[in-house]
Amino acid sequence: MNQCTALVLLPPPEHVLTLSAPGDHRPDAGHILCELGENHDGEHSAMLWDEGGRPGSAVWVQWNTEHARLLPLPWCTVRDPRNADDACGLFVGHSSGHSWQVTDPTDQAITRELTRQHPHLFR
Template identity: 45%
Template sequence: MIKCTAVMVTSTPAPVLAVLSHVRELRDGHVLCELGENHEDDHAAMLDDADEGAGGAVWARWNDAGVRTVLLPWCPAGPPEDRACGLFMDHGSVHGWEVIDPTTEAIRRELAKQYPEYYPEYTDDAG
């Protein structure tokens, strides 16, 4: 499933940016929804991975009425390859490994042309 294209422009104060300086999306002044397209709940973007004791992450959740930040536990699901979902519990769309970002895929296809040994999944790809 293709990634949701919702964008939220942020006006994050400088002190908050200093605390979350490793989060690129906030420095750029926007966050992108990480859920699959046509999800039924609020848009969501992870802002910061919480410490191990919390067992989750801080997420921005937004809709037309406003935005909020919430600490949400990780989705416990994982496919047979033992990769984690990467989204929060009860995310209401497909799992993270099923969400395809077209830009990232295009970059991987180009890199596979130059470095096929690092991208074997694209070596027999005609597209």
């Protein structure tokens, strides 16, 4: 399934702005792209950072048309049946498919073009 194409402009949290140095180096708002599969249920979701793989150490942003919130969510523990060393890259209880089932069509198009231009790099 293709990746959801929803995105949101997320301003930095107020506490981050308070802790940042004054001047021109203050954090800017950034666009966040949903990581779930298209036509998923519930809010859109994207991981912002991970504090080292511990349970609940990944901080996710979840949003809808009215609000966005930051949440520490545990990783989904389902293993990729093609490679048992790889777990899902989404959070526990996510809707839609697991991360290995979600494909970014833009990334696939770039990879196809690079493979065409540089076949020796893609075996």
